[in-house]
Amino acid sequence: MNSRSLVRVLCFALALVLLPALTWAAPKIVMRMGDNQTDRQNTWGAVIEQINAEFLKDHPNVSFETESYPDQPYQEKIKLYATSGQLPDVMKYWSLPSMLKPMVEAKLAAELSYNDFKALNFIPGSLEVNMIGGKLYGVPTNSDFWVIYYNKRLFKEAGVEVPATIEDLLASIPKFKAKGIVPMSTDGKDAWPLSIMFDNLTERVNGDYGIIQKALDRKAKFTDAPFVQGAKLLQDMAKAGLFQDDLLTSDYGASRNLFGQEKAAMYLMGSWEMGLSSDQNFPQSFRDNVGAFKVPALKSGKGTVNDQMAWFGGNYMVSAKSKYKDLGIEYLRYYFKRFPVLGWEKQIVVPAQKVTTSAKDTDLAKALVAILGGARVTSGTPSLDRANSAFKEDHQRLVKDLVAGVLTPEAFTKALDDSAATAAGM
Amino acid sequence: MSRSIFSRPGAIAALVTPAIAVILFAIVAPIALSGYFSLTDWSGFGAVKFIGLANFRKIILADPIFWRSLLNALLLAVVTLAIQNPVAFFVAAVIRKLPSRSSRPFRTIFFVPAVLSLVIITKLWVNIFSPTYGLLNKVLAGVGLKFLASAWLTNVHTALWSVIFIVIWQGFGWALLFYFSGLMTVPRDIEEAAMIDGASGLTLYGRIIIPYLLPVIQAVAVIGIISCLKQMEIVYLSTNGAPGNTTQFIANYVYLKAFAYSQYGYGNALSVLFVVIAVALTVITQRTMRRLPEVE
Numbered sequence: 001m002n003s004r005s006l007v008r009v010l011c012f013a014l015a016l017v018l019l020p021a022l023t024w025a026a027p028k029i030v031m032r033m034g035d036n037q038t039d040r041q042n043t044w045g046a047v048i049e050q051i052n053a054e055f056l057k058d059h060p061n062v063s064f065e066t067e068s069y070p071d072q073p074y075q076e077k078i079k080l081y082a083t084s085g086q087l088p089d090v091m092k093y094w095s096l097p098s099m100l101k102p103m104v105e106a107k108l109a110a111e112l113s114y115n116d117f118k119a120l121n122f123i124p125g126s127l128e129v130n131m132i133g134g135k136l137y138g139v140p141t142n143s144d145f146w147v148i149y150y151n152k153r154l155f156k157e158a159g160v161e162v163p164a165t166i167e168d169l170l171a172s173i174p175k176f177k178a179k180g181i182v183p184m185s186t187d188g189k190d191a192w193p194l195s196i197m198f199d200n201l202t203e204r205v206n207g208d209y210g211i212i213q214k215a216l217d218r219k220a221k222f223t224d225a226p227f228v229q230g231a232k233l234l235q236d237m238a239k240a241g242l243f244q245d246d247l248l249t250s251d252y253g254a255s256r257n258l259f260g261q262e263k264a265a266m267y268l269m270g271s272w273e274m275g276l277s278s279d280q281n282f283p284q285s286f287r288d289n290v291g292a293f294k295v296p297a298l299k300s301g302k303g304t305v306n307d308q309m310a311w312f313g314g315n316y317m318v319s320a321k322s323k324y325k326d327l328g329i330e331y332l333r334y335y336f337k338r339f340p341v342l343g344w345e346k347q348i349v350v351p352a353q354k355v356t357t358s359a360k361d362t363d364l365a366k367a368l369v370a371i372l373g374g375a376r377v378t379s380g381t382p383s384l385d386r387a388n389s390a391f392k393e394d395h396q397r398l399v400k401d402l403v404a405g406v407l408t409p410e411a412f413t414k415a416l417d418d419s420a421a422t423a424a425g426m
Numbered sequence: 427m428s429r430s431i432f433s434r435p436g437a438i439a440a441l442v443t444p445a446i447a448v449i450l451f452a453i454v455a456p457i458a459l460s461g462y463f464s465l466t467d468w469s470g471f472g473a474v475k476f477i478g479l480a481n482f483r484k485i486i487l488a489d490p491i492f493w494r495s496l497l498n499a500l501l502l503a504v505v506t507l508a509i510q511n512p513v514a515f516f517v518a519a520v521i522r523k524l525p526s527r528s529s530r531p532f533r534t535i536f537f538v539p540a541v542l543s544l545v546i547i548t549k550l551w552v553n554i555f556s557p558t559y560g561l562l563n564k565v566l567a568g569v570g571l572k573f574l575a576s577a578w579l580t581n582v583h584t585a586l587w588s589v590i591f592i593v594i595w596q597g598f599g600w601a602l603l604f605y606f607s608g609l610m611t612v613p614r615d616i617e618e619a620a621m622i623d624g625a626s627g628l629t630l631y632g633r634i635i636i637p638y639l640l641p642v643i644q645a646v647a648v649i650g651i652i653s654c655l656k657q658m659e660i661v662y663l664s665t666n667g668a669p670g671n672t673t674q675f676i677a678n679y680v681y682l683k684a685f686a687y688s689q690y691g692y693g694n695a696l697s698v699l700f701v702v703i704a705v706a707l708t709v710i711t712q713r714t715m716r717r718l719p720e721v722e
Contacts (some may be wrong), residue, residue, distance in 0.1 A: 003430065003431040006431055007431070076685045076686060079470055079685050079688065080685060082470060082471045083470040083471055083690065102469055102471065102472060102688065103471075105472050106471040106472035108471060182558060189666065189668075244558050245556075245557035245558050245577045245580070246555075246556045246557050246558055246560075246577055246579065246580055247580065248579075248580040248665070248668045248669055249552055249555075249556075249579045249580055249664060249665055249668075258558065263558070263559070388688070389469070389686070389687055389688035389689075390687045390688065390689060393682070393686050393687045397667075397668075397671075400668050400669060400670075401668075401669060401670040404580065404582065404668065404669035404670060405582075406582060406669055406670035406672075407670070
């Protein structure tokens with residue numbers, strides 16, 4: 001081949017490479033969306049899809065590219081995107097200080113208008129947890145509170161009543177086991193439900209959620225008696241066989257399935273699982289029998305069942321670096337106009353906005369509303385989310401070691417206290 | 427060809443530049459950046475604080491999880507070399523003796539795990555090991571060995587070995603493939619000559635075939651060691667290091683520190699140390715192998 005024909009061949013190859021660029025023409029706006037709802041046919045994911053379809057109808061020049069992952073991988077993905085400057089334009093996120101604060105400090109969260117969203121009937125305090133330095137950075141999606149879901153049919157089968165005390169809960173374990181039923185399922189792989197339960201049990205011992213913030217502010221210690229007793233209670237529950245045997249390898253989906261497929265009698269989780277009673281992935285007998293009750297109190301503890309673990313965690317954020325920031329904010333305004341209506345209508349979640357209850361609500365929805373309505377005091381953000389990411393990870397890792405029996409309650413609280421001291425910069 | 431395009435310096439430069447650019451941007455730059463960030467206290471976004479060698483000091487002097495995860499990775503490498511490779515070699519030798527038609531199904535079956543996605547394999551084994559509904563405990567109970575049943579991946583005593591088993595099982599196909607292809611290249615006449623001289627069985631393998639295959643064994647060993655050190659997916663998807671970091675592996679720990687703990691600087695320091703260790707081990711393995719007697 002002579003030089004000239006070689007040059008021709010090279011030019012041709014170059015043209016082939018560049019050809020797609022010539023045909024590329026996109027007058028359309030493509031917005032990148034991110035959330036943690038992988039099932040788009042059921043519950044929350046279906047509601048998002050409906051809101052999206054309605055919004056796109058009014059914006060024919062816009063299209064969405066949505067990325068959805070299960071909870072924990074989603075959070076890690078968002079961190080990766082934040083590091084590499086590729087955050088989605090609009091994303092599901094969390095108001096928790098361990099998560100929102102770093103985003104705001106890195107100037108990655110767009111500022112939103114408080115008054116715009118205030119008009120959308122938010123429950124007092126819910127928008128405020130999304131404010132840093134007097135500015136709003138996130139819009140809360142739901143009211144989170146900690147409950148125990150249960151399967152009424154399995155309870156009847158095992159001859160167990162809804163436990164009034166922690167002692168009753170422990171006493172029910174052998175009855176379920178005798179029937180081959182897993183007493184309680186939860187997400188032990190990610191472990192934050194265990195961390196939340198640790199807060200809850202500590203409060204049941206001493207009757208005051210305030211001790212948690214004191215320990216984080218170093219005005220109390222995680223090695224103080226209520227924490228050690230709370231840790232001991234949690235470890236005793238695990239030792240007595242309350243949870244599924246593979247607790248530490250069961251992730252969110254696996255533990256939820258165990259309950260939904262009627263293999264476990266109880267499911268330790270937050271109010272955002274209200275959609276369990278309408279999830280078509282589960283059998284009808286499950287959907288008809290799912291209920292919820294408050295985390296029981298101790299016979300001799302100071303806390304009562306009406307001291308509720310409750311906070312506003314989930315939110316939506318717009319990326320400050322987004323090319324379509326205004327459009328993203330417009331989308332959020334539309335989302336939060338429709339979400340409380342659709343979310344409540346489909347009974348998938350207790351929104352962070354006021355809703356109108358009716359006799360037609362599902363039994364599970366009524367039970368959850370009653371639990372929240374009966375709350376005497378609320379906890380605020382769970383302890384693991386009040387400091388930084390490292391404290392959160394330590395909390396989750398240590399609580400896993402506690403339930404696995406690798407750490408004694410004393411060693412657990414000591415390690416947690418060390419981590420809190422590091423997080424407080426001491 | 428005196429006026430060939432390849433003799434013009436400009437043309438050579440133009441043709442070589444893309445490759446050099448790819449190497450610079452895809453390999454050199456990330457390593458350099460990683461080296462830089464290893465000297466910082468950075469959460470992945472926001473302000474970068476330069477802290478010198480503090481990360482390295484902490485890793486080496488005060489991070490038991492690092493040493494634990496390194497030890498686990500080395501243990502995995504030892505098990506790979508001492509158990510997986512010999513078994514794969516043995517199976518390859520047996521398959522080689524079979525007529526080609528009957529050996530093919532075996533080769534395919536043994537290689538299947540290597541072509542399946544790691545996610546599928548890990549989820550498969552997590553389900554088999556599950557104490558709630560897993561096959562393994564059910565089978566044990568079925569054959570009267572119920573006392574052996576365990577929460578395989580959560581029990582402190584069985585978790586590490588269960589994870590190692592999954593890794594070994596997954597990598598077995600590759601080792602077998604390499605050894606089988608290697609064995610097929612051993613010339614029949616060498617083998618026949620040895621047999622005429624009275625060599626048989628063990629002597630034949632010990633004196634002729636294994637020395638002949640040393641380069642292959644060396645390659646498989648190095649690849650095995652590196653993949654053991656890099657082991658991340660199976661750990662992440664099965665136990666993520668639990669219980670109590672007993673199943674923590676170095677690559678998973680790097681990821682955890684950088685993206686879960688948001689200690690990006692610390693994660694980079696771990697990865698820099700990790701590269702140093704991996705290179706050192708590779709060099710040691712190759713040196714050791716080179717010292718072994720070559721076949722004449």
